[in-house]
Amino acid sequence: QVQLVESGGGLVQAGGSLRLACAGSGRTFSSSTMGWFRQAPGKEREFVAAIWWSTWSQNTRYADSVKGRFVISRDAAKNTLYLQMNSLKPEDTAVYYCTATTVPSGTYYSTQFYNYWGQGTQVTVSS
Numbered sequence: 694q695v696q697l698v699e700s701g702g703g704l705v706q707a708g709g710s711l712r713l714a715c716a717g718s719g720r721t722f723s724s725s726t727m728g729w730f731r732q733a734p735g736k737e738r739e740f741v742a743a744i745w746w747s748t749w750s751q752n753t754r755y756a757d758s759v760k761g762r763f764v765i766s767r768d769a770a771k772n773t774l775y776l777q778m779n780s781l782k783p784e785d786t787a788v789y790y791c792t793a794t795t796v797p798s799g800t801y802y803s804t805q806f807y808n809y810w811g812q813g814t815q816v817t818v819s820s
Contacts, residue, residue, distance in 0.1 A: 694719050695717065695718070695719040695793065695809045696717070696718045696719050697715050697716070697717055697791045697792070697793060697809055697810065697811035698715065698716045698718075698811055698812070699713060699714065699715050699789065699790070699791045699811045699812065699813060699814040700713070700714050700715075700716070700814060701713040701714050701814060702789060702814030702815045702816045703815075703816070703817070704817045704818075704819065705781055705816075705817070705818055705819070706818070706819050707781060707782055707783055707818055707819065707820050708780060708781065709781050709818070710777070710778060710779045710780075710781065711778045711781065711816060712775060712776070712777050712778070713729070713775065713776040713778065713789055713791075713814060713816075714773055714774070714775055715727075715729075715773060715774040715775070715776075715791030715811055716771070716772065716773050717772045717773065717774070717793065718772070725745065725746070725793060725794060725795060726743060726744070726745035726793070726794050726796075726799075726801055726806070726807075727743070727744055727745075727767065727774050727791070727792065727793045727794075728740070728741070728742060728743035728744065728765070728791075728792050728793075728801065728807065729741040729742050729743075729765060729774075729776045729789055729790065729791060729792070730789070730790045730792060730804065731785075731787035731788065731789045731790065731816075732787055732788050732790070732813075733786060733787040733788075736787075738790065738804055739756065740756050740801075740802035740803075740804075741755070741756055741759055741763065741776070741789070742754065742755045742756065742759065742763055742764075742765035742776060743765065743801040743802070744765045744766070744767055744774070745801065746767070753765050754801055754802070756802070758784075759778075759785075762778065762779050762780045762781075763776060763777065763778050763779070764776070764777040764779075765777075774791055774793075776789070778816070781816075781818045782818060783818045783819065783820045784818075785816060785818050786816060786817050786818050787815075787816060788813040788814065788815050788816075789813065789814050789815075789816050790810055790811055790812075790813045791810070791811040792804075792807040792809060792810050792811070793807060793808075793809040794806055794807040794808050794809065795808060795809075796808065
């Protein structure tokens with residue numbers, strides 16, 4: 694059974710930075726897609742960033758709202774996914790979820806593509 698555990702959330706002032714981490718256990722994703730989604734109170738869960746890789750390549754994608762401010766990365770040796778968040782804004786406040794999928798291809802920005810989810814970590818950005 695795959696487990697994803699997020700860490701690194703907290704309270705930060707606008708303009709500040711945070712780095713989220715997601716430690717995976719139970720299997721090693723030799724080639725797959727992992728991502729970050731977020732959900733603010735009263736809103737639907739939305740796509741933030743995704744990364745997919747194979748033996749030969751790696752690709753990343755970002756939501757327009759975070760492009761240029763957030764960076765998704767992974768450490769294969771540690772089976773850990775990261776989200777570096779810079780220039781944070783109050784509208785970035787949400788619970789952030791790490792996610793992974795074993796499906797070989799699909800719509801990376803859709804929640805339905807992913808079959809493993811972490812428990813979430815709260816990020817609060819004060820103005």
